[in-house]
Amino acid sequence: MVTERLLSASGAAPRASDRAVRHDGSRVVLAVVSLGALLVAGLGFATGTSVLRTNGMLVFCVLGVGSALWQPVPRLDMLQRLALSVLTSLSVLTIIALTMSTTGQWHPVWAAAAVACITVPLHVAVLVAAHLDDEIGPVRRARRALDAVKSSSGDEVLWPVVAGLGGLICLVISLSHRHLDPGFYGFLADVGPWWYVGLALVVAGCVMSFGGEVAHAVPVILLVLVLTATPALVYDGPRSQSAAKHVDFVTDIRTVHSMASSVDAYNAYAGFFAAMAWLCDLCGIRDPIHLATGWPVLAGLLRVLSLRYLAEQMVQRRTLQWAAVVLAVLADSISADYFSPQSMGYVIGFLVVAAALDRRVPVSRLGVVLLGGIALAVSHQLTPFVVGGVLVVLAALRLVRPWWVPGLVLLPAGAWAAGHWWAISGFVNLSELGDASNFRPPTTAAAEGLHRLPVVEQTVIALVLGVLLLGVLAAVGLWLARRQRQAWAAAACPAVGLVAVAVNPYGQEGIFRATVFAIPWLALLAARVVTRPPHARLIMAATWVVLTITFLVSSFGLDAMNVIRVGDLAAVRAFEASGGRHPPGSHYLLLLEPGDQPTAPERKGDQHFVWGTDRLGPMPTMTSMSPRAQMEELTARFVDGTSGESGQTELFALWSPAAARYARAYALQRPGEPEALRDAFLSSGYWKAGSTPDGAFLFELDRSQYDAARR
Numbered sequence: 001m002v003t004e005r006l007l008s009a010s011g012a013a014p015r016a017s018d019r020a021v022r023h024d025g026s027r028v029v030l031a032v033v034s035l036g037a038l039l040v041a042g043l044g045f046a047t048g049t050s051v052l053r054t055n056g057m058l059v060f061c062v063l064g065v066g067s068a069l070w071q072p073v074p075r076l077d078m079l080q081r082l083a084l085s086v087l088t089s090l091s092v093l094t095i096i097a098l099t100m101s102t103t104g105q106w107h108p109v110w111a112a113a114a115v116a117c118i119t120v121p122l123h124v125a126v127l128v129a130a131h132l133d134d135e136i137g138p139v140r141r142a143r144r145a146l147d148a149v150k151s152s153s154g155d156e157v158l159w160p161v162v163a164g165l166g167g168l169i170c171l172v173i174s175l176s177h178r179h180l181d182p183g184f185y186g187f188l189a190d191v192g193p194w195w196y197v198g199l200a201l202v203v204a205g206c207v208m209s210f211g212g213e214v215a216h217a218v219p220v221i222l223l224v225l226v227l228t229a230t231p232a233l234v235y236d237g238p239r240s241q242s243a244a245k246h247v248d249f250v251t252d253i254r255t256v257h258s259m260a261s262s263v264d265a266y267n268a269y270a271g272f273f274a275a276m277a278w279l280c281d282l283c284g285i286r287d288p289i290h291l292a293t294g295w296p297v298l299a300g301l302l303r304v305l306s307l308r309y310l311a312e313q314m315v316q317r318r319t320l321q322w323a324a325v326v327l328a329v330l331a332d333s334i335s336a337d338y339f340s341p342q343s344m345g346y347v348i349g350f351l352v353v354a355a356a357l358d359r360r361v362p363v364s365r366l367g368v369v370l371l372g373g374i375a376l377a378v379s380h381q382l383t384p385f386v387v388g389g390v391l392v393v394l395a396a397l398r399l400v401r402p403w404w405v406p407g408l409v410l411l412p413a414g415a416w417a418a419g420h421w422w423a424i425s426g427f428v429n430l431s432e433l434g435d436a437s438n439f440r441p442p443t444t445a446a447a448e449g450l451h452r453l454p455v456v457e458q459t460v461i462a463l464v465l466g467v468l469l470l471g472v473l474a475a476v477g478l479w480l481a482r483r484q485r486q487a488w489a490a491a492a493c494p495a496v497g498l499v500a501v502a503v504n505p506y507g508q509e510g511i512f513r514a515t516v517f518a519i520p521w522l523a524l525l526a527a528r529v530v531t532r533p534p535h536a537r538l539i540m541a542a543t544w545v546v547l548t549i550t551f552l553v554s555s556f557g558l559d560a561m562n563v564i565r566v567g568d569l570a571a572v573r574a575f576e577a578s579g580g581r582h583p584p585g586s587h588y589l590l591l592l593e594p595g596d597q598p599t600a601p602e603r604k605g606d607q608h609f610v611w612g613t614d615r616l617g618p619m620p621t622m623t624s625m626s627p628r629a630q631m632e633e634l635t636a637r638f639v640d641g642t643s644g645e646s647g648q649t650e651l652f653a654l655w656s657p658a659a660a661r662y663a664r665a666y667a668l669q670r671p672g673e674p675e676a677l678r679d680a681f682l683s684s685g686y687w688k689a690g691s692t693p694d695g696a697f698l699f700e701l702d703r704s705q706y707d708a709a710r711r
Contacts, residue, residue, distance in 0.1 A: 026078040027071055028130045030085065031123040034064030038120070045284070054283040061279055062298070065089045068119030071126050073362060079213075080361060083309035084368055086302060087351040090275070090344060091371035097274035098378055106257035108281040156211035159204070163219035166201025169194055170226045174233040181694065184455045184665070186559030187234045188552055195230070202226055203548055206326055207541045216322040221304060224329060228300040228337070231556070237564030237598075238292040240338035241658075244564055244572070244598030246273065247339070250288045252603065253277035260603040264423035271379035272341035289569065292339035299337040299347065304329070306350040307520055311527075313357035314486045320527045323540065327523035327530070330547035331470040333463055333554035335562075336516045345383035348372050350520060352409060353390055356400045366408065373409035377416040381424055382500060384413035386517050389496035397489045450667035459557040466550035467515060469543070473526030480528050490525050494518030561595055561662040567694025568656045569598045574690070574698055575652050576608055583607050585648040590616075590638050592655045592681070593674055595662030616641060627673075631680035635687075635706070651701040653681065657694065685709060 037059035044052025066088030070081055096115070100106050173195040180187055205219030231239055238244075249270070252260050254277045259267040266273075276288065285291050307328050311321035337343045352372040355365045376384035388410035394400040417424065474491070481487035497514025530540045575589045586607045591597055599610045613619060616637040619630070634653075642649050660674035678697060681687045686705035690698045 026076060026081045027074075027126045029078070030063070030067040030081060031071065031126040034060055034067055035120070035123050035127075037064055038116070041283075050284055054285060057283045058279070058298075061093060061282060062086060062089050062302075064123070065092055065115055065119055068122040071122045073364060076361065079309060079312065080358065083305055083351055084355060084361070084365065086305060087348060087355060087372050088368050090348055091368070091375040093278065094271045094275040094344075094375040094379060095371070097278035098271045100278070101253050101258055101270065101274040104257060106253075108278050111278070112282050156215050159208045159210075160215050160218035163202045163205025163209075163222045166198040166205065167222040167226055169198030169201070170230060171233075173198065174230045177234045179236055180234040181565070182235065182556075182559040182563050184453065184557065184560045184661070185553075186556035186563070187231060188556050191230070191234070199226055199548070203544050207537060207544055209322075210319065213318065216318060217308075220322055220325055220329075221301065223326070224300040224304055225297065227329075227551070227555075228296040231559070231563075232294045232297055235293070235559075235563050236566045237289065237569065238339055239296070239559060239563050240335065240340075241562065241564055241596035241598055243292040243295075243339040244289070244569060245600035246276075246341075247288045247292050248600040249273040250276045250280065254281060254288075260605070261601050262604055263601045264420075265381065266601070268420035268423035269341065269379055269381055271375060272344055275344075275379075276339075289564075295339040295343070296337045299343045300329075302347045303337065306347050306354065307523075310350050310354040310357075310520060311524060313354050314490060314524050315527065317531070320531045323531050324520075324523045324527035326544065327470060327473075327526050327547070328520045330544070330551045331466045331523065332516060332519045333466060333551045334512050334516055335555060336512070341380045342383065342513070342516075345376055345380045346516065348375055349383055349387040349517070352376070352387055353394070356391055356405050357394065359401070366405065369405065370408040370412075374412045376409065377412040381417070382513055384409055386497055386500055386513070388413060389499065390493045390517075393492050393496060394489055397485055397492070399485065399489055450670065452667045453665045455557050456665050459554050462550040462554035462557070466547055466554065467519070469546060469550075470519065470522050470526050473529045473543070474522040475525075477525035477528035480532070481525070487525060487528075490521045493521040558665065561658045561665060563658070564598050565656070565658055565692075565694040565696065567692030567696035568654075568658060570692055571654055571656075571690070571696050571698040572598050575654070578650065578652070579607070581606065583650075585650060586642065587650045588638070588642050588652065590634070590651070590653040591659065592634070592653055592677060593659030593663050594668055595659045595666075597654070597656055597659055611638075611641075627676035627680040628683075630677060631684060635684075635701070639701075639706070653687065653699040653701075655681065655697045655699070657696065 037056045039056070041053050041056030041060060044050065044054070044056055063082075063085055067081065067085035069088050069092075070076065070084050076084070092115070096111055100108070100111060173191055177187065177191055180190060183189060202219060202222050206223055209215050209219050249259060249261065249266060250273050252258070253270070253274055259270045259273065261267055276291065279285075280288050280291060283291075304325060307325045308321060311324045315321055315324065336346060349372075352369050355361065355372070356369050358365065373384065373388075376387060388406050391400055391406035391409060395403050395406055400406070478487055478491050494514070494517070497517045501511055501514050530536065530543050532539070572589075575587065578587055579585070582605065586609065589599070589608070589610045591599070591610065591612050594612070602609050613634065616634065619633065625633070638651060638653075642651065655674070655678045660669075660678075663669040663674055664671060681697070681699050682689055686702045686709055687699040688702055690700070692698075
């Protein structure tokens, strides 16, 4: 594919043999990459080099497994083969891992060996066939590709090189700011001007790139890498507190080989967690928190692939396709790429839709659509129904054939939901059907007389501004392409998410999920505007700059409370380890401050429980009592609320700097009040404190000292 497009850009017409190179060359490249990754992983395992094992096995699991199953299918270009390979790999990984977990037969190494016995011979067969075929042999193909690169214009190569220089600058600056404890605006306030220079060069490359596929792809991929790898390098933990509970679920599957959450919905939709547990076992990742920290990088790259494959099915020109990808990336600052079923569901969902649209692929593509539908059905409650609804719209407009393709996604989702209705019925309320409040995002009421920090409003404005700009451009794009069926399809597909939210608000987060799935379709329409001559470059530059600014503010403005600190995580894990997995008495952890913290729902049969202060009833504010008095009131209510338990109860309390920042940002407490409460616990005499370098404190109640103080 790359060879033919480079030849086209240089003015040469592709010969029949070049078309053979385009199709069969992709098979050889993926075979070499897949087998090479497996060899690197084996070398890392033999030498104890974890970096080699982790990265090699990661590439093989995500790319090598699926690409092997598509090796017998000829006449696929590189983009098609990559997209179908990733879709197949993620689906197979999910289905096999969940089967092992559900049946209690957790044998990750033997399962991987069985997969390798099928996939490795398929890759080897391709290399042998390519070596025997002189017309498309590796040497001849490499020589033609090199000649095509030499014949390409210097301007075509210039901007990918400029973007590469910018990406290198951002990487170096990020590595020099490791272990950053983020305040408000996150690393943006600390990383220095050179990082912004590097980002500007990458954005310039996205604006000015033209010519072949590689010239367009390099700047866009670098943009995604800069925006996802920078926080992964400068922070010590994931950028979402919710990632911690998903890590706990993965750990449960690795240790007891099944889900044991007290929330049945997680147990019923454990596909993602099982897949990640198998992946960690194969890659030798001891603590999944490291995978969660770097996950947005992998999710971002896979997102680019899925968006590019979708764009190719909906619009024709290459520049327009890549513009749609950039728009979809920069307008989406909702942070749905964190370590979660939603992030993988996004990738699988859009790959499924694109595969269903791609009639150039043989009918065998419907098999992988079904595989993707099954993987979605067992991993998330909402995503498969949104994806299935989109396929219904596309089938109604005769863009997806045959008409029953949506059933390949909706039937598995419906069957799985019906079979696990006992786990999700509590989240379905018929009184919410069509309620206008379903579209309202979660709200946090500020304390009387206090005002939120400006950064909170700025992040909301940036998010809304980015989506609004995309919506305006999409409306203009629809008018420009009003005679095209694909344009009306792109305009209709976002409505599917809104219908889903009208049925169920999904914990008031449904509107965010609807927006996430609407953005790529709006981007397909908006791309027609930013690439329209005669002022396309100018319009594109202005749009890219505005969206980059809104993305940075919206995505990283609240990192002060969103990023998981090592100290907070260590304190929570210390509590979970107290008394062993099944202690003789109940253990309670009281979160002294509001906001998300790296905790998870208790496990079934376990005796570790996490409480917020709301469980203790309305508390007087510090304006009406001293910090010491409030500490005493909290302690008394905590002790009384847990006194009915049989056996010896152990009480803990957690104070987190990140949670204190949350209280300040959302105007729940005045400046200094969280710190005053912390100091009151430290000086109480009956709360024993253990501190962390991050400033978190895990307090344990000394019963004898507390009883003596009360007397």
